[in-house]
Amino acid sequence: MTTTPTQAAVADVRPRKISRKSTGGDAVFENGARAVGASVLLITGGVGVFLAWQAYPTLERYGWSFFTESDWAPDKDVIGIAAVLVGTISVAFVAMTFAFPLSVAMALYISEYSPPRFRSSLVALIDLMAAVPSIVYGLWGYFLIMPHAAALALWLQQNFGWVPFFDVENTNPDAAVWDTTRYVSSAFCAGIAVSMMVMPMACAVMRQVFSQTPPGEKEAALALGATRWGMITSVVLPFGRGGIIGGTMLGLGRALGETIAVVLIVSPAFVIKPRILEIGTSTVSSLIAGRFGEASESQLSALLAAGFVLFMITLVVNTLAAIVVNRSRSGAGTDA
């Protein structure tokens, strides 16, 4: 038995209202989570805004000379970060020269060469290396590596002294008694210690990308008769290019901001010095660590400005790294 709906009832039927708005506990959850997110945004964004706001008076007062002046002498009202920027870049450059080949080779070794039994231990070792405190690497670099690094620096000067980088002023490389003091505490020594912190970061990213290489393509290369190195150059490296670039830049971002190992090793000098083997240099972070104690309010603003410039550089480097890693083919899943 069916009842036919009356005309009035049909007119009343409308689609029920659908709302995505959450109610009850969900609303509390959603708004609570939003509040947490907003507070974190406030804290982290606040740091960046505060830095910019504090840096502004200094940048306004000194203008472009803040970037071109090399001396940091607040007493004479001469403040500039040209020398520390050059120092920062040279330390990071040395660190990357050591860290880049080592991290690529280590990542390739873990993903392609190592016996499968040791693979997970090697991965754990690299992760552990990233977790070792930077002050420990500072101690290692200062007490264990620096004498050897100085010997290497002398050898580099003797054999490649004609390259402007490897020159050391006021020394005689062929002297009978070697003047050690001119070769220690240099950007070169600091760079070696920093490379130990940078290497695991870069290596972890690269290894992850290499391990995502489609096994089908690797097997295809081997089945066509490629040697292992041939397979790596034709499949793994092109696939992992994004990871190599991105990992290197992530490491570079860390190398630029590294403080304590550099402070321990270098002896401060505010001169634009491209001679990386020679004693004395300064980085932005070692400048802050060394000068914050006796700084007056205006000097603090100048230090904050220097910190802001450093933050901007690392931010740009890290953002580029993220873009490169995300846009490369490495991130996408493949079915091949």
Place this chain on the structure above:
Amino acid sequence: MTLQADPTTTPEALTHLPSYDEDAAPPVPRASLGKPSPDERFAQIGSWAAGVALAWLITQRLLPLEGLPWFLVACFVLGTAVTAVTAAMSGGMIEVKDRVATSVMTWAAILVVSAVVSTIVFVALRGWRPMMHLNFFTQDMSGVGPKDGFDKGGILHAIIGSGIQLGIALAITLPLGIGTAVFMTEVGGKFARIVRTVVEAMTALPSIVAGLFIYVVLIVALDFPRSGLAAALAIAVMMLPIIARAADVVLRVVPGGLREASLALGASRWRTVWYVVLPTARPGLATAVILGVARGVGETSPVLLTSGAAAFTVTNPTDGVMNSLPLFIYTNVRSGEPQAIARAFGAATVLLALVLILFVIARLLARPRGNGPTLRSRLTGALSPNRASR
């Protein structure tokens, strides 16, 4: 083993039962295609032996290159060269490249591993002497001069300080960091994208700048004393983006199917997050937090600016200067006194051991569950007397 039809079976039978043939040749083990043949293995080992011998001859007898570093460098160069020559004898340029690449990769890996091991061993070797005295762990440095023997003074104040500062920093960053990650993955929307962008950008903040920020805001502008709380806040500012980002990465890989299944069963979003998403991601979240802690406990630059190095035990985080392990190491190394440097190495060993323990815990938690015996069952298994029964 060969199969042979039994000749006595009647022709009507449709199946032949196989029987073992006594005269068949013994089974041959399968040849492994991946392993090098004895010839290749001999050439490989021989080349390296030749390389080492040549290196000894050149560095110790012919050229004035003394010392272990030169010997190792010569070993690497000459061994690789001899390998290349032996490869060229049996194959072409492709084989040579392959062998050279293999040797370069292996040596790079050895170099990296030995660098890590040398770091740990070197610090422990220089630091074991003060650690032999129990008072190193039970006393602080109040009233102890820099030249006093190791039977006086210790690093208790630094350990306590590190613990308090890290505890406060963790109490701030843990709810905020994981809450933000939940917001970014589970709530979403335009605002969440802004938060994610800013958080990712702030992971680039150098730790010294985080310290300088707290120094300027709290100590200079608000006239708050240098204290454990200021140091904890500096560490928190540095750790917050790191933990939030790592937790975000972990939550994003929780399978969407699990969420949808929970919602389809009628659970609210809040319950889905609490009972499905977070438990699924728990090992990953623990790893993210512990690695963040390991980073925070070893970071010197923020505490250098904000806490001030006290020689005595301070337990109240708002009450003036408070030491911590990294800062203790730094100030003692900078003092230049041999005895103080030895103490610094002792403290560095403790710090390294602490990080190592945290790291091992993180690894154990990150182990996927249901894949092999759990930690507890393995422990009870190892401790129980009748192990054969398992």
